[in-house]
Amino acid sequence: MNEIIIARLKTIFRSVIVRDFKSFVRLLSYIFVVSVFLYGNYFIFFKIFAFLIKSEPEIGYSISQRLTSIMFSTFFIMLFMSSIVTSITTFFRTPELEFLFTTPINPQKIFIVKLVENGVFASWATLMISLPLMFAIGNGFQFGFYFILRSVILFLAMVFIAVSFGLFVAFFFSEFFRKHSLGTVIAIVAVSAISILAILFFMKSPDIFNLPKNANLYEVDRFVASLEVEQFKYLPSGIVIDMIFNKHSEESFLMQIWLLLLYLVPTLAMTFVSMRFYKRKYVSYEKTVQKSLKHKNRMEFPTVFRQSKTALLIQKDMLVFLRDPSQWGQSATFLLLLIFYGISVVRSPIYFKSPFYTYILAFANLGFSTYIMATLSVRFIFPLISLEGRTFSLIKSSVNIRDYFNAKILFNFLMISVLGQILIVGTNAFLNLDRIVILVSMAVTFIVAVGITIINTGIGAMLADFTETNPSKIASGFGGIISAITSLVYIGICLGVLSNPTRTYFEYTFKKMEFNNMYFLYSILFVLLLTVIIFCIMYPLGVNSLKKRSL
Amino acid sequence: MEEKTKTVLEIENLTKQYGNTTAVNNLSISLEGGDIFGFIGPNGAGKTSTIKCIAGLLDFKSGKIRINSRDSKSFSDISKKKIGYVPDTPFLYDKLTGREFLYFVGRIYGMDKKSIDREIEFYSKEMEFSDYMDSRTEEYSHGMKQRIVIASAFIHNPDILLVDEPMVGLDPKSSRIVKDLFKRIAMENRILFISTHTLSLAEELCNKIGIMDKGNLVYFGGLNDLKNKIHKDNLEDIFLEITKTHE
Numbered sequence: 001m002n003e004i005i006i007a008r009l010k011t012i013f014r015s016v017i018v019r020d021f022k023s024f025v026r027l028l029s030y031i032f033v034v035s036v037f038l039y040g041n042y043f044i045f046f047k048i049f050a051f052l053i054k055s056e057p058e059i060g061y062s063i064s065q066r067l068t069s070i071m072f073s074t075f076f077i078m079l080f081m082s083s084i085v086t087s088i089t090t091f092f093r094t095p096e097l098e099f100l101f102t103t104p105i106n107p108q109k110i111f112i113v114k115l116v117e118n119g120v121f122a123s124w125a126t127l128m129i130s131l132p133l134m135f136a137i138g139n140g141f142q143f144g145f146y147f148i149l150r151s152v153i154l155f156l157a158m159v160f161i162a163v164s165f166g167l168f169v170a171f172f173f174s175e176f177f178r179k180h181s182l183g184t185v186i187a188i189v190a191v192s193a194i195s196i197l198a199i200l201f202f203m204k205s206p207d208i209f210n211l212p213k214n215a216n217l218y219e220v221d222r223f224v225a226s227l228e229v230e231q232f233k234y235l236p237s238g239i240v241i242d243m244i245f246n247k248h249s250e251e252s253f254l255m256q257i258w259l260l261l262l263y264l265v266p267t268l269a270m271t272f273v274s275m276r277f278y279k280r281k282y283v284s285y286e287k288t289v290q291k292s293l294k295h296k297n298r299m300e301f302p303t304v305f306r307q308s309k310t311a312l313l314i315q316k317d318m319l320v321f322l323r324d325p326s327q328w329g330q331s332a333t334f335l336l337l338l339i340f341y342g343i344s345v346v347r348s349p350i351y352f353k354s355p356f357y358t359y360i361l362a363f364a365n366l367g368f369s370t371y372i373m374a375t376l377s378v379r380f381i382f383p384l385i386s387l388e389g390r391t392f393s394l395i396k397s398s399v400n401i402r403d404y405f406n407a408k409i410l411f412n413f414l415m416i417s418v419l420g421q422i423l424i425v426g427t428n429a430f431l432n433l434d435r436i437v438i439l440v441s442m443a444v445t446f447i448v449a450v451g452i453t454i455i456n457t458g459i460g461a462m463l464a465d466f467t468e469t470n471p472s473k474i475a476s477g478f479g480g481i482i483s484a485i486t487s488l489v490y491i492g493i494c495l496g497v498l499s500n501p502t503r504t505y506f507e508y509t510f511k512k513m514e515f516n517n518m519y520f521l522y523s524i525l526f527v528l529l530l531t532v533i534i535f536c537i538m539y540p541l542g543v544n545s546l547k548k549r550s551l
Numbered sequence: 552m553e554e555k556t557k558t559v560l561e562i563e564n565l566t567k568q569y570g571n572t573t574a575v576n577n578l579s580i581s582l583e584g585g586d587i588f589g590f591i592g593p594n595g596a597g598k599t600s601t602i603k604c605i606a607g608l609l610d611f612k613s614g615k616i617r618i619n620s621r622d623s624k625s626f627s628d629i630s631k632k633k634i635g636y637v638p639d640t641p642f643l644y645d646k647l648t649g650r651e652f653l654y655f656v657g658r659i660y661g662m663d664k665k666s667i668d669r670e671i672e673f674y675s676k677e678m679e680f681s682d683y684m685d686s687r688t689e690e691y692s693h694g695m696k697q698r699i700v701i702a703s704a705f706i707h708n709p710d711i712l713l714v715d716e717p718m719v720g721l722d723p724k725s726s727r728i729v730k731d732l733f734k735r736i737a738m739e740n741r742i743l744f745i746s747t748h749t750l751s752l753a754e755e756l757c758n759k760i761g762i763m764d765k766g767n768l769v770y771f772g773g774l775n776d777l778k779n780k781i782h783k784d785n786l787e788d789i790f791l792e793i794t795k796t797h798e
Contacts, residue, residue, distance in 0.1 A: 294685040294686060295648045295651075295685055295686070295687065296685075297648070297650050297651055297654060297685070298651060299647070299650075299651040299652075299654035299655050299658070300654065300664070301658070301664050307661070309658075309659065312655070312658050312659065316644070316647070316655055319646065319647065319651070320644055320645075320646045320647065323646035323647075323687070324645075324646055389642055390638065390640065390642035391642045391643065391644055393603075393606075393608055393636070393638055393642070394636070394642075394656065394659075394703070396607065396608055397606045397607055397608055397631060397634065397636050398631050398632075398656070398659045398660060399631075399659055548610065550603065550608060550609045550610075
C-alpha cells in the first residue's frame, strides 16, 4: 500500500526472524507466553460457561449472555476512552510525525497507517481477553465454527466503531488537548470513564445475582426473564451481543443490521472527515508550551534517616511517582475501581449473607485481592527500575547496587503491602468474618506482598529497558508479561495450598467436622517457605543483573 | 607542589570486549593531578567504553585501573566519591527540579546540607543556571540540562572528572562557561578526562592527548610533542594523519 506500511512490516518481520539461538529462544518464549495467556483465558471462560450449562441448565445460557453483555459494554467504553488517549499520542505527539510530514508522502496515507496503529494500540489488550471469550462461548454451548467467525467479525466492527469514535473526539477536541499535558488529558479521560461507568453502574444496577433469599417463584421467573433482556441494547456492544447470540427472528436480525449500520456509516464518515483535515489539524497542533513553574525543593533533608541512602532513594522515587501524571492518573483510576469493588462487596445481595456464602466470598476475596496486587505490581512495580532510564549510570557510578535494590524492594513492598492490607481488612470487615479468618487473610496478604514485590522487582531488574520512558509500554512488553505470569503462578500456588484448610474450616463450621488450627499454620508456613525460596532466587539474580548491566 | 606530581589515575593494559569485538585493546595511560587529558578518536574507537570502565559502569576483561594506587576492582563507596562522571547525553529525572537533582546527587555522595547549598550556590553562579534551577528539568533545553549534569558531577569535588562529549548541543556562551570551569578545576590539582570530537576544545584546553583508533591507543603524550613529531601545527591535520595511517 504505501512505503510506511512496508517499512513497518519489515520491522516486524526482522524482529521475529530467527537469526541465532538467542533470538530463537526469545521468539519461542513470546509464543509460549502469549499461548499460555490466551489458552488460560479460554480455559477459565470455558469452565465458567460449562459450569453454568451443567449446574444451571435453565438459566445458564441467559446468565452467560448477561455476563458477556456486561463485558462487551465495558470493553466498548474502555476502547472508546483508550482510543481518545492513544489518538492524541499516535496522531499528534509521536516524534516520527515530524519526519513523515517533511517527506512527500500523502498525509492521507500517513493517516491510514496511524489509524491502523491506533486501532492496534487501543484494542490489543481487549482482544487478548475477548477472543478466548468468544471461543469459549462457541465451544461451551457447542455453537460451532460459524458462530465464532461471526462473533469475531462483529466484535471487530464494534472495535472499529469505538476506536474511530474515540479518534473523532480526539480530533474534535484537539484544540483543547493541545493546551494541556498528556497527563492532564489522561486524568480527564480517566475521570470521565469512571464517571460514566459509575452512572451506568448505579442507574442500571447490573443485578446478575441479585435474587433475595426469600424470593418467591414469581420473582424467580421475573429474574430469569430479565436476564435475557439486553441492558445496553442501543450501544454498539448491545447490538453486537444480540447479533452474536442471534436468538431473534429474521426481521429483528435485519433491524439489528440496520442499527449497526447506523453506527458504522457515521463512523466511516467521521473517519473520512478526520482524514481530510489531518494535515491541517497536525500543523495547528503546536507543542504544548506551559508556563514554567517554580517548585519548592522537596529533596531537602528529612528529619529522620538523614544519612540513609535507602531513605534518599525512596524519597526520590516517591517524588518522581507523585509528579508523573501517567503514574498517579492510572493509580487514581485503579483506586477508584477498587473503591467500586469495595462498594460492591458492601452491597453484596441478601442471598450472599448466609454464612456459607460469606466464607466462600472471603476466600474469593483473598484470591481477588492478591490477584489485584499482582496486576498492580506488574503495572507499577515492574517498570520502576526501567524508569530510572539513562540516569541509572549516575546511580551505578555512585551508589552500592545492593543499597539501590534494597531501596526499590522496600518502596515497592510498602506500596503494595499497604494497599493489600487495606483491601483485605476493609472488605473482610464488611463481611463480618471470624477473627481467625481475618488474621489468616492478613498474614497471607503480607507474605504474598513480599513474594510479588521480589518477583516484580527482580524481573524488573533482569529485564530492565532503560530506553523506554512510558511505564505502560514497559509493563505490556515481554518482561511485563513474564513478570505477570510468574506472579500469577505464584499466587495460584499460594491459593491452591490455602484452599485445603479453608475447605476443612468450612466443613468444621457447617458440618461440625474435625478441624485443627494447625492446618492453617502449615499452609501459611508453606506459603512462607515458597516466598523465602523465591526471595533467595530473585534477590541475587536482580542485584547481579544490575551490577553487570551496561548502558 | 609535591601533591601536584602525584599520580592519581593509572590505566594498565585495559582490554574491553563485546562478544568477539574488542572495543579497547591493551590500553595504558597514566595521568596526574592537574592534567587535562583530551581523549580523541573517530566514532567507535573505544573512548566511551574506556570512560565507562573507569567510572565503574562497565566490567572489563583484563587490565587494571588504579585511583590513588587503589585497584578499581575493589571500588567501594569511598572510591566512587573520587569520581565525577558526565555522560555523552545529559539524562536527568524529568520530574525533579535542577536544584532537587543536585540535592539528590549531593546526598548520594554523603554531603551535608550546608555543603550542598554552598556548592549549588557556587555552580549556579558559575554556570548561570540560577534562573531556571527551580523548574522541572523536563522543561529544560539540551544546553540547560548539560549545565546541571556537569554541576552534578562536580558538586562533590571529585579528584577525577570523566567527561564524555561535553560541548555537544551547547551554545557559544555555554561552551565558554564550561571551558572556563574546566580550566579552573584543573588548577585545583584534579584530573579532567575529556572524551571529545571537538578538536579545537582539546587543542585549547588539554595538556595531554590520547588518540584512539579501533580500540588501540595510537598516541599518548603532550600536544606539543605530537606537533613536533608529526611536523604539523593543526590538531585536526595531525588527527587525520594518524588515524589515516592506521586504516
